Amino acid sequence: MSTLGRILMVEDDPKDVELTMTALEEYNLANEVVVTRDGEEALDYLYCRGNFSTRSNDNPAVMLLDLKLQKVHGLEVLAQIKSDEKLRMIPVVVLTSSREEIDMVASYKLGVNAYVVKPVDFHEFVNAIKELGIFWAVINEPPPGSVKKN
Amino acid sequence: MNQALIEARQAVVKWKPQLLLSAMQRYALAILSVSLALGISLLMKSFHVREVGIPLFLFAIAISAWYGGGAAMLALLLSCISFDYFFTEPLHTLYITGSDLPYFISFTSFASLVTWFSTVRRRAEAELRQARDELEIEVAERTQQASLLNLTHDTIFVRNMSDVITYWNRGAQELYGWIAEEAIGKRSHDLLRTGFPEPLEDISAELLRTGRWEGEIKHTKADGNVVVVSSRWSLRRDEQGRPTGIMEISNDITERKHREQEISALNEELAERTAELESSNKELESSNKELEAFAYSISHDLRAPLRHIAGFTELLKKNTASVLNEKSQRYVMMILDSAKRMGDLIDDLLAFSRIGRAETRQTMVGLEQLVQEVLTELRQDTGGRDIVWKIGALPVVYGDRSMLRLAFVNLIANATKFTRTRAQAEIEIGCRNQSPNQIVLFVRDNGVGFDMKYANKLFGVFQRLHSAEAFEGTGIGLATVQRIVHRHGGSVWAEGLVDQGATFFFSLSTFQRKESRV
Numbered sequence: 001m002s003t004l005g006r007i008l009m010v011e012d013d014p015k016d017v018e019l020t021m022t023a024l025e026e027y028n029l030a031n032e033v034v035v036t037r038d039g040e041e042a043l044d045y046l047y048c049r050g051n052f053s054t055r056s057n058d059n060p061a062v063m064l065l066d067l068k069l070q071k072v073h074g075l076e077v078l079a080q081i082k083s084d085e086k087l088r089m090i091p092v093v094v095l096t097s098s099r100e101e102i103d104m105v106a107s108y109k110l111g112v113n114a115y116v117v118k119p120v121d122f123h124e125f126v127n128a129i130k131e132l133g134i135f136w137a138v139i140n141e142p143p144p145g146s147v148k149k150n
Numbered sequence: 151m152n153q154a155l156i157e158a159r160q161a162v163v164k165w166k167p168q169l170l171l172s173a174m175q176r177y178a179l180a181i182l183s184v185s186l187a188l189g190i191s192l193l194m195k196s197f198h199v200r201e202v203g204i205p206l207f208l209f210a211i212a213i214s215a216w217y218g219g220g221a222a223m224l225a226l227l228l229s230c231i232s233f234d235y236f237f238t239e240p241l242h243t244l245y246i247t248g249s250d251l252p253y254f255i256s257f258t259s260f261a262s263l264v265t266w267f268s269t270v271r272r273r274a275e276a277e278l279r280q281a282r283d284e285l286e287i288e289v290a291e292r293t294q295q296a297s298l299l300n301l302t303h304d305t306i307f308v309r310n311m312s313d314v315i316t317y318w319n320r321g322a323q324e325l326y327g328w329i330a331e332e333a334i335g336k337r338s339h340d341l342l343r344t345g346f347p348e349p350l351e352d353i354s355a356e357l358l359r360t361g362r363w364e365g366e367i368k369h370t371k372a373d374g375n376v377v378v379v380s381s382r383w384s385l386r387r388d389e390q391g392r393p394t395g396i397m398e399i400s401n402d403i404t405e406r407k408h409r410e411q412e413i414s415a416l417n418e419e420l421a422e423r424t425a426e427l428e429s430s431n432k433e434l435e436s437s438n439k440e441l442e443a444f445a446y447s448i449s450h451d452l453r454a455p456l457r458h459i460a461g462f463t464e465l466l467k468k469n470t471a472s473v474l475n476e477k478s479q480r481y482v483m484m485i486l487d488s489a490k491r492m493g494d495l496i497d498d499l500l501a502f503s504r505i506g507r508a509e510t511r512q513t514m515v516g517l518e519q520l521v522q523e524v525l526t527e528l529r530q531d532t533g534g535r536d537i538v539w540k541i542g543a544l545p546v547v548y549g550d551r552s553m554l555r556l557a558f559v560n561l562i563a564n565a566t567k568f569t570r571t572r573a574q575a576e577i578e579i580g581c582r583n584q585s586p587n588q589i590v591l592f593v594r595d596n597g598v599g600f601d602m603k604y605a606n607k608l609f610g611v612f613q614r615l616h617s618a619e620a621f622e623g624t625g626i627g628l629a630t631v632q633r634i635v636h637r638h639g640g641s642v643w644a645e646g647l648v649d650q651g652a653t654f655f656f657s658l659s660t661f662q663r664k665e666s667r668v
Binding site: 013015016019022067068096097098099100101102118119120121122123125 | 445446449450451453454456457458460461462463464465489490493497500504
């Protein structure tokens with residue numbers, strides 16, 4: 001494993017955070033994960049404001065975005081990112097419980113890079129997270145200006 | 151009309167007595183009667199009867215006067231001359247002596263008086279006759295007119311300015327039920343209990359101003375029924391221009407009014423129904439939206455906790471594998487099974503609700519190819535089983551391909567599932583024509599079948615006729631099939647016997663149809 005890109009996870013459910021982190025830890029992908037708990041915090045992170053005003057302003061290598069979020073909905077976050085010149089290159093993966101076609105269509109229209117429905121079965125879930133983590137944080141070459149850890 | 155008048159006049163002329171003589175005949179009669187009177191007088195004189203002369207001449211004058219003034223004058227002249235010549239002294243001269251003069255004058259005067267009386271009487275008679283003739287003609291005309299008015303189907307009556315009926319035609323009799331003798335002399339508004347569309351004063355004012363009025367009025371017939379008539383009134387005036395009467399010509403439009411009312415009632419009903427339909431359409435739309443929101447919520451919020459149960463139970467199982475006893479490990483497995491089953495239920499339920507909500511995309515669908523695709527997919531799960539497939543010729547239909555595919559997947563998967571206990575399964579898929587624009591497709595198996603008394607439960611959501619242990623499933627497959635078929639305008643039914651297999655039928659129309667929602 002050469003380099004590990006930083007993963008920004010946007011997830012309001014602590015249980016989901018824990019399960020996802022467990023899955024990532026299992027494959028040693030968890031040490032460069034930043035967790036934000038709602039859409040507003042995610043945008044704060046990306047714009048280096050509020051709690052994140054002191055961080056270096058590199059973009060994450062990938063963003064795992066839940067849709068049903070408090071305060072700012074996932075689709076609004078996605079729309080904001082894809083309409084911002086500085087942020088639009090960040091690969092965004094929607095990771096959601098919903099298989100609703102309407103969400104999927106809206107996400108792709110906004111320019112999402114991948115759309116993954118969280119499987120109910122834990123083994124499938126762990127497998128999906130692993131594949132995602134390995135692909136986006138390891139295999140994929142992130143755009144310039146992304147945080148990478150050697 | 152003119153022809154009729156001429157005939158009437160001719161009839162009157164024919165009826166006149168043939169006592170009118172020509173002028174020549176009248177004068178000849180005068181001469182003849184005077185000559186006759188003279189002859190008889192002379193004859194009497196020869197028998198020395200002298201006093202008959204005067205009455206005879208007067209009689210002759212009277213006869214002549216009967217037929218005309220001129221003849222009477224001639225008779226008078228001839229009588230005077232004859233009387234003077236033959237009976238007044240000196241005889242056989244026209245000379246009149248002084249003593250005879252009064253006598254002669256009195257004769258002449260009396261004869262003149264007779265002539266004058268006769269002439270006056272004649273003239274009076276002639277005038278009378280003429281007046282009678284005119285009257286006859288008028289009567290004939292009136293009769294003719296009246297009978298013509300009786301020929302029309304229109305209701306016509308005339309009333310005077312005091313509203314008293316003076317004429318009543320047969321149309322009026324037929325419509326209102328009173329004969330002319332009953333109606334004439336009655337006040338029309340009382341008799342007919344007229345209902346006016348506007349105040350009578352306004353109608354009268356218009357009638358007097360323009361001479362006409364038109365409108366729809368209500369009349370009550372002799373039998374008490376009310377009729378609606380379209381009425382045209384015209385004012386009759388005498389030679390001085392004073393109003394004398396009003397002629398009312400009416401048509402019965404009760405039927406038409408009824409029909410108009412029926413039509414307008416039907417229109418109102420239609421508008422009401424349309425409004426109802428629109429409102430229930432709106433309700434349907436809003437409940438559809440609610441359903442969508444509900445499904446969306448289930449999709450997100452119900453699956454998350456389920457995933458957590460499954461996830462943390464897996465983690466629990468992993469972390470406690472060495473410490474839990476067999477019983478506890480079984481409990482953990484049961485939790486995982488239940489979580490998985492609930493996940494399947496939610497997925498199927500969402501798929502089922504999506505069929506009701508999604509728009510159908512109608513295209514030509516070749517069922518033969520579609521069924522082959524489904525079989526290829528299902529054979530992956532039936533590998534190693536002995537299944538005899540009989541696939542008949544299948545048509546091309548118009549419908550939503552993915553939905554029809556799902557219907558076949560459910561039906562054929564059921565067939566393979568419920569023949570699992572058979573050493574050799576037989577599954578037949580075929581089609582038969584029901585009617586020119588409807589086909590019936592069927593999937594038949596030799597599986598465990600079902601009791602026909604539960605046939606109505608087969609297509610309900612979560613309805614299962616077999617235990618989950620015997621045959622797995624969520625109980626949504628056939629409900630999904632039914633919903634798909636209904637959305638295609640068809641119907642679905644099943645035949646079966648316990649342990650004797652089952653056949654599932656569904657009908658589809660072969661022509662393009664508008665989408666319907668279930």
